[in-house]
Amino acid sequence: MFGYYLKRIFSAIVTLFIIATLTFFMMRAIPGGPFTREKALPDQIIAQLNAKYNLDDPVIVQYLNYMKGIATFNFGPSFRELGLTVNDLIRQGLPGSMKVGIVAVLMILVFGIPMGIISALKQNKPIDYTVMVLATIGVTVPSFVVATLYIYLISSRVSWIPITGLSNPIAFIGPAIALSGYSLSYVARLTRSSMLEVLRQDYIRTARANGLSETRVIGKHALKNALIPVVTYVGPMIAAILTGSFVVERIFAINGIGRYFVESVSNRDYTVIIGMTVFYAGLYIFMVLLVDIAYSFIDPRIKLGKRTGD
Amino acid sequence: MAKILEVKNLRTTFFTHLGEVQAVRGISFDLEEGDILGIVGESGSGKSVTSLSIMGLVDEPGRIVEGEVLFEGLDLTKLDQKEMSNYRGNEISMIFQDPMTSINPAFTVGNQLREVIMTHTGMNKEQAHQRALELLTMVGIPEPETRIKNHPYQFSGGMRQRALISMAIACNPKLLIADEPTTALDVTIQAQILELMRDLKTKINTSIILITHDLGVISEICNKVIVMYGGMIMEKADIISLFDNPQHPYTRGLMLSVPRNVTGKKARLIPIEGSPPDLMAPPSGCPFSPRCQHAMEICLKKAAPLFKISDTQEASCWLHHPDAPEVKGFVKVAGEK
């Protein structure tokens, strides 16, 4: 049982190591160095810059330094923004991303799961159709459309709702809706179909045959089984959402790591891109790991190392 | 003896989008206290739907469209789900075919067992736990103190069926319905489970309806039998009459198609030609007529009533009619029942 967790943690570290290595060499593979500009810099300046950032060392030395940096959570300087390090950007961006992310995740869990359950219990009734139409729209309209629509509707009509930044609680509404829209709808659909599947199972009939009340049959016996696939989805989803959404942060001008990442991409700020990627991946893997451990409490079979559905 | 269950003209239909499936078409039978009644038939004969109808567990889009199910004189079909759940698992219990899927994988065996006990008896958790241990011992699960904490995946098929039986008998039900309880199990385990059921019948004094497609199982444990085909009762009899002197061509066919008397003389297996009726458009007459070697004009038009052969045997076949041609072994009965 303890071995399972150790194994998971170990494989998470290995994965992260592979990602970091891969990213490093991918970035080295880019033709031209990080200082290639539209207007070519004089060779001598490039040489100076290379020396300053130790880019004239052999690749293997650079790689080892870089890995050492990652192991100590030091992602190095930005090549574009003088005096700023990747760590600074993460420190500035993470709180904003997390705040919006937490609100979005809460919305998904609080609305998505009950919507799916109600829909399943009222299958083929008007409320089911309503929920499913909404959920289908939710998974088909991209978040950037939701975000821009929201801004368009709010900015022209309701002046007291701020549309950018996170200055007050109301300002969270837009980003949270845009960020949660897809996953909320997906969770509702997933919960519904999983619930319908479970309600057909023999053990539900057994529970009824044993005279348990409908509340218990649904609320206990069906729910726990129905939530297993939902948790499987929600795990990585929480990770993805908490680490922010590039688009939503950009549209709502939120100072989050997603926004910095997109900016670094358009600036071709290579150290920031690598650093952010590794940080993102690390956070993601860490969240998935947490969820996996939580998962082993829900599904008793997992401790044997057997994953359902695998 | 007191009648514990009377089923009167029960008719259960599934209203699917492709049309109505008449799974049970007007069957009647009684169950007396202490009986072990076997209901035998091939798949699609309506035997499982009959048992679910008694339990009030027919799922959408199925519905009991006609008839009564009197349990100790009370019509269960008139009860709503909430009233019905006071009977289920308490006075009437059921065990199902596949123990692998019939037990909830997400909770420990003890949790599920305690839940049933607490629902019907008002015991507290500690009392229910003690009772659960007793029950597990009673159904022959070794080391119940350890096993009670296990999840179902840690149980073998036979053990799961035992656990399910322990839930079913938790409140000493007056009626226990077992729907193919041994079909999914290994042969050796089958015998153990049957033995257990026979044992329990005397211990907790319950009446049993055993549903199966296996005449061997019937002969081993039942004292009365109903033979179903195409949603109707073909023959009902006590066990001896049925096996000694089957009075329906279908019952005969069933017996000839079952291997028996392994050591004795060589008996050929004779299959029943054809396939079961399509219940979406059942034959207008006797459901067995298309496969029956004795089929007569009337058989295609009208299902036969139950002819009373003796005090303990009735059969639904026109061959018992005085006008019917003579067939060896079939008794003519003066009047319809």
Next chain:
Amino acid sequence: MRNPEFEYVDSSRKESKEQIRKSLTYWKDAWRRLKKNRLAMVGMFGVILIILFGVVGPWFMPYSYSDQNNNFANIPPRLEIYSIGNNEYVYLSKQYNLILVSSKGELITKLTRTNMDVLNKIYVYTYDGEDIVVDYSYRARDNDDGIDITVSYKGLTSEYPAKTVSNKTYRLGSDNLGRDLLTRVMYGARISLTVAFVATIVNLVIGVTYGAISGLEGGLVDDIMMRIVDVINSIPLVLYVILLMVIINNRGLWTIIITLGTVYWVGMARLVRGQVLGLKEQEYVLAARTIGVPKAKIITRHLIPNAMGPIIVSMTMMIPSAVFTESFLSFIGLGISAPQASWGTLANDALPGLSTYPYQLFIPAFAIALTMLSFNFLGDGLRSALDPRLRKG
């Protein structure tokens, strides 16, 4: 006298009583059930419509995606036009360009502005040697008459729009460079759908091959291959798409296709492996192996055809998600470069002028949503049509 009711019937009549149901092949049966699913048929109709829209649509358009007319920039699909007499009308654009419009809604020409009195909010344009005076000072005042602007020409003053007509020159309006939006959305469909289809096929080929080999080989090979999949699976894929786009640094169609095609095959590989694991234990596969059929042939002849149902469903779901990802990439500026445009680029281009020209966002957004919806409906329908558990009905 015997009762005729009790005569034996001969066997031929009995047999006719037996129900003979038409036997259908797997695909015919699936198609029959798909046809019955109304939502799936709506989805299929939508898919066909979108494909036709992208493939055939541009042939009927008088413009190409790059034709621009700066005089007619940012003209919406619906125009409020003011009469200037003589069955001639003008439209005042949001940028205060005055455009001569026919009564049917054809844009004729942009009129020259001769004088701007910003203080009194009066602009003067010239047409046919005479002044057209546009007074938009009402916009700043409260007035109960509902007057927005007044247009005076040759002594005639219009206080209210004569009518609202549809833009006949640009059916869905024009963008900020005066390009026809409908044409651009059609070309956008071409690009978005090409990306989606090709990327899906690349994914399919990689995923199916990988999954089939892993599942069939089993043992150590399977273990290693699945570990690799696990590693890839624990990376947020959008990150790698973005990284690849940065590295390849060439914003062409093929870059996106390669990027999407090489990243999203993991799900398909898992699915195929699962299918193969189940199928390879089937007797006919064992039979083929015992008579020495080569592995490649077992994969192509026995395994893949039998795993086709789930593969097709998963493909139908991959296409919209590729459209989604492509539009997302274009939206953050990593997509197709100008003047070509995918739906995502179009949506991104519409952002700066969103509050004034919302239609420029709505139209590509609607196209994306419609595509997603159609493929989703179709995919859901296929899923239940191909589900063997539901076959009986």
